[in-house]
Amino acid sequence: MRRTTTAAIVAALGITLTTVLAAPAGAAVPSSAPTCSGTLTPADLATGCVVDSGRLVLPDGRTFAVPAAGTSVAALPVAVAGVPDDGDVVVTNTGAAGVAVRVDDTWAGSPAAVTRERAAEQRRTLSPEVRGRVGTGAATTAATTTAATTAAATSSCTDGSYSLAGHRWKTTVGWRYNKANEKTLGRRLVTDGANAWTGTITACGKTVTSRAAATYLGASSRQSAVRTDGGCGSPDKTNVVGWSRLPAGVLGVTCVFYGSGGIATETDQRYSTGHEWSTTTVCRAGRFDMRGVATHEWGHAYGLGHTSASSKLVMKPSATTCDTAQRTLGYGDLRGIDALY
Ligand SMILES: [Zn+2]
Structure with a gap:
């Protein structure tokens, strides 16, 4: 027109x-460029349309408020071991080039936006052993860790693999806790999970100093942006950890909002009310370890993606009951947080 x-x-x-x-x-x-709005699918976005509002519905049922132009939103779940995992989602609104959608390593949406975001992902991926995503680059240090990721029963201290989600923080993450629908007394354990990645960290006989930082700001009645379908709503400038129903087999979801430089502006978490949780030092049998799962969710919040399902690292995509090992960073987890901070 x-x-x-x-x-x-x-x-x-x-x-x-x-x-x-x-x-x-x-x-x-x-x-x-055409524009589109309302309820959209990845196929609608494949027209390359410019979007400044609306709701994206993925084939797996997760829904996302379309992020503002120049920003992205990521939904990063952790699943019950053995349950098919719907995967990590990143929705990036490039503005003029339309919207790109990534579910794990499958891309959809505007072809121009996908081309741009794939290239950006290649540039920012520092770790050559990450899930086969990078075929070239600084491969000289990758030989031992590549072998480690393919071994089925790798120890968390010999597996150096990690994956970068695409964002990081330049500021301390000030977060609040909404205890509505709280399944268990989780706040202190969520704090432990946040602190596992900060300061001077020793794991597997190695020590790094992480500039990642989080601080608990108090209780809140604000809603987490994580949706009960496992997607992400709109950001509200408040980092909220809360509870709700989540899709079957999903223990928790972290949503992260970030700008075009990958600098995070908000993160929200939700833990599932559909599972039984353990909050004790010695895990109660048959329950999921709150502190371990929270440590995983904070790994996402700070900027880490999943490692392979066979890894024994904190950032593996699923957890078994009483997986208390997930409270403690493995070698790849340590390398990942060190690479980001
Ligand atoms: Zn996860």
Whole structure:
């Protein structure tokens, strides 16, 4: 429509067309880009449409408030071991190039946005052993850890693999706890999970100093942005940890909102009320270890993605009952937080 209007003005003013069209070529939004809104699927976004509002529905049922132009949202779950995992989701709104959607390593949405985001992911992935995502780059240090990730029964101290989700923080994460629907007294254990990644950390005989930081700001009645379907709603500038129903087989979900430079602006967590949790030092049999799962969720919040399912690291994609080993960083977890902070 803008092109038609421009042409009409051009005709009226009698200016040469090439002169006038030189300006729109450099504008933020190409005049040819369609817009879309409302309830959208990845197929709708494949038209390359420009979106500034609306709701994205994935084939697996998760829904996302479309992020503002220039921002991304990630939904990072942890599942019950043995249950098929729907995967990590990243939705990036590039503005003029449309919206890219990634579910684990499968991309959908606007082709132009996908091309751009895939290239960005390649650039920021520092770890060559990460789930086979990077085939080139600094491979000289990868030989031993690549072998480690493929071994079925790797110890957490010989497996150096980690994965970067695509964001990091430049500030301390000030977070609040909403105890509505609280299944168990979780706040202190969520704090333990946050602190596992900060300060001077020794694991597997190695010590690093992490600049990642979180601070508990108190109780809140605000809602976590994590949706009961496992997707993410809109950010509200408050980092909230809470409880709700989540899809069957999902123990917890972390949503992270970040800008085009990958700098995080908000993170929210939710833990499932559909499972039994242990809060004791010695885990109560048949329950999921609150502190261990919280440590995993904070790994996501700070910027780590999943390692392979066979790894014994904190950032493996699923947990068994009483997986208390997940409270303690393994070698790959330590390398991952060190790479980010
Ligand atoms: Zn996870």
